[in-house]
Amino acid sequence: MAQVLFEPNQKLNDSLSYDITAWALPLAYGVEGYAVKNAISIKTKSQIEIAQKNVPASVYAFYVPWNSRTSAQVLSLLHQANVKVRSAMKKAVFGTLTIEPGGLIISRADNPKIADFEKTVSEIIKIKSDYSFITTGFSTNSKDIGGENFVLLKVPKILMLSGKGIVSTEFGANWYYLDEVVKYPVSIVETSNFNRVKLYNYNTLILSDGSYDFSDDQKKQIDEWIKNGGKVIAMSSAISLFQDREGYALSQFASKEDKEKSEKEEKEVELKKRFLDFEGSERREISGTIPGAIIENKLDKTYPMAFGLGNTYYSLKTNERSFSLLKNAINVAYIPKNFLSYGFVGNDIKKKLPETVTFAVDKRGDGSVIYMMDNPLFRGFWENGILLFSNSLFLVN
Numbered sequence: 001m002a003q004v005l006f007e008p009n010q011k012l013n014d015s016l017s018y019d020i021t022a023w024a025l026p027l028a029y030g031v032e033g034y035a036v037k038n039a040i041s042i043k044t045k046s047q048i049e050i051a052q053k054n055v056p057a058s059v060y061a062f063y064v065p066w067n068s069r070t071s072a073q074v075l076s077l078l079h080q081a082n083v084k085v086r087s088a089m090k091k092a093v094f095g096t097l098t099i100e101p102g103g104l105i106i107s108r109a110d111n112p113k114i115a116d117f118e119k120t121v122s123e124i125i126k127i128k129s130d131y132s133f134i135t136t137g138f139s140t141n142s143k144d145i146g147g148e149n150f151v152l153l154k155v156p157k158i159l160m161l162s163g164k165g166i167v168s169t170e171f172g173a174n175w176y177y178l179d180e181v182v183k184y185p186v187s188i189v190e191t192s193n194f195n196r197v198k199l200y201n202y203n204t205l206i207l208s209d210g211s212y213d214f215s216d217d218q219k220k221q222i223d224e225w226i227k228n229g230g231k232v233i234a235m236s237s238a239i240s241l242f243q244d245r246e247g248y249a250l251s252q253f254a255s256k257e258d259k260e261k262s263e264k265e266e267k268e269v270e271l272k273k274r275f276l277d278f279e280g281s282e283r284r285e286i287s288g289t290i291p292g293a294i295i296e297n298k299l300d301k302t303y304p305m306a307f308g309l310g311n312t313y314y315s316l317k318t319n320e321r322s323f324s325l326l327k328n329a330i331n332v333a334y335i336p337k338n339f340l341s342y343g344f345v346g347n348d349i350k351k352k353l354p355e356t357v358t359f360a361v362d363k364r365g366d367g368s369v370i371y372m373m374d375n376p377l378f379r380g381f382w383e384n385g386i387l388l389f390s391n392s393l394f395l396v397n
Contacts, residue, residue, distance in 0.1 A: 006033055008342055020292025020318065022343025027294050027314040030384035050129045055122045059108065061134040061145060062121050066102030067308045069181055069383070072390035074128045075104060076182040079155045081124055084110040086150040087304065087395055092139045097132055102307030102395060105134070105150055154397050156184070159202040163190035166210030170236065173377045174208050181386060194218060199225045204393065209236035209375060223247065227365030233392055235372045236319065242362070242369055249329035249362045250371060258324065286346050292318045293343035297333040297358050304395035305332045305361060305370070308387055314342075315358050315374045316382050320349050322356040323373065333359040359388070361396060370396060 008024045026033030064074050066087070078085050086105040091098065099105070106125070108117050125131050137145045158178070162171055178186045189197055191212060199205075199221060214222070219241070226232060234241060242248040253259040297313045299306040306313070313333050325331050337354045345353075359376075362369040370392050376385025 006035075008033070010343055012344055017291045017344060020316065020343065022292065022294040022316075024294065024342060027342065028316075028382050028384060030309060030313070030387075053122070053129075053131075055118050056133060057118070059118050059121075059133050060136060061105050061107035061109075062125060063097065063099055063132045063134055064104040064106070064125050064128050065100060065130055066104060066395075067100075067387070069386045069390065070128050071102075071104070071308070072182050072387070072394060074125050075153075075390075075394050076184045077124050078104075078106065078121075079153075080184070081120075083114065083121065083124070085153050086110065086145065087153050087307075089149045089151060089304070092149065094134050094136060094139050097134060100308075101301070102304065102391070105145055107134075107137070107145055109137075109146070110152070151397065153394065154203065156204045156393055157202045158184070158186040158204045158206060158393075159197065159199070160186050160188050160206040160208070161191050161194065161212070162188050162208075163192060165191065165213060166208050167236075170209035170375055170378075173375065173380055174206060174235070176380055177377050177386065177389065181380075182390065199230070200228075203230055205230065205232045207232060207234045207238035207241065209238055212238060212241050214241065219245075223364075226367035226369060229366040231367055231396065232369045233372065233389075234369060235375050236321070239371045239373065242371070247364060248369065249326045249360075250323065250369075251326070252323050254324035254327065286344075287348040288320060289346045290317055290320055290349050291344065292316065293341055293345045295335055295345075295353065295358075296340040298336045300330065300332050303330055303332050303361070304397075305330075305359065305388065305391045307391055307395060309384060309391075313358075313384060313388065315376070316378050316385070317358075317374050318378065319374075320346075321373050322349075322352050323371075325355055325357050326360050326362070326371075328362075330361040330363070331357045332361060333357070359392075368396065 005023065005025045008027070010022055012021060064071060075085060083106060086107070088099045088101055088103040088105065091100055106121050111117060114120050143149045160174065175188070178184050187202070195218070239250060243250045243252070253262065294314050295317045297315050299309055299311055299313050301309070301311060315333070325334055334355065334357045335353045339354060358373050360371045362371065376382060376388045378385065
């Protein structure tokens with residue numbers, strides 16, 4: 001079992017598969033893994049020992065590192081307790097304390113009405129044992145805590161649609177994340193009742209993988225809501241709602257020439273297929289499929305959606321969807337040339353993946369649309385994906 005879960009290069013006896021073909025835990029957790037020839041002697045303890053923190057009588061601000069699902073759980077608790085929180089946009093140094101991008105700042109100045117500030121906040125954030133204290137608001141290498149490098153986070157008010165046309169397992173993975181992982185409130189409404197929803201009661205709309213049969217009036221309603229500050233997280237095939245629509249950046253091809261070239265190549269392939277026998281058809285078809293493989297992505301680590309993930313993100317890709325790097329949008333994660341992959345990737349689709357985008361943010365007016373070509377919450381086990389989704393939900397304003 002250990003060899004299966006830690007083997008980066010799975011060897012398939014047969015490429016015909018209906019399910020994921022790679023599942024290396026180091027890549028799922030975003031950590032480095034090493035194989036050794038000999039046993040390593042390691043002393044372990046039956047319980048994790050955490051030193052008790054002595055909270056000072058007067059704290060200027062608390063700092064919570066942003067690097068795991070526990071960070072998102074802390075932020076969820078703070079939002080629900082009506083505690084105002086800032087997030088660091090850049091690395092900053094306060095005395096001996098270094099704050100990494102994405103780090104949460106809970107200051108007394110932002111929360112003057114909280115009684116017994118030290119006790120209240122420390123009790124909420126104690127599940128993240130590596131939290132620290134900030135003794136001054138002035139940084140030695142950045143602007144002060146009240147400045148533009150430390151943005152005040154918006155409290156998500158989430159609406160998620162369910163029902164006809166939506167992939168139930170993908171919807172379930174998203175609901176599980178909200179209900180069990182971060183325990184954050186969400187309103188779930190069936191798509192058939194969308195007309196009855198007062199959209200402006202929410203600031204975040206999650207569209208799980210599926211087909212959304214919105215009318216033109218409903219699309220215009222969503223467009224206006226986005227321009228006025230709404231945020232949409234569109235996942236997998238839900239992104240088609242915005243594809244090639246006026247005002248949005250999502251397009252499969254970067255130029256008309258690229259589109260014409262792709263169409264010409266497809267026609268040539270179809271002509272050649274006329275001479276092929278039936279017997280090998282099934283195996284030929286898999287050249288254009290990717291039932292589930294791990295794909296290397298480069299990250300724009302300066303953008304909040306990538307905070308805490310490093311320079312590289314390994315995405316679990318379970319579909320053949322590919323889009324050129326978007327124009328007039330923020331390409332947060334994209335597949336580079338000569339990318340690494342693990343598991344089965346059809347030869348035809350592998351040629352199309354270089355320099356295609358996986359996660360992007362399309363700023364429209366005061367709002368935004370987050371495009372997720374892959375589902376980072378797939379089956380709830382892709383740990384690095386949980387952090388990426390948390391960034392999208394909580395840190396992207």
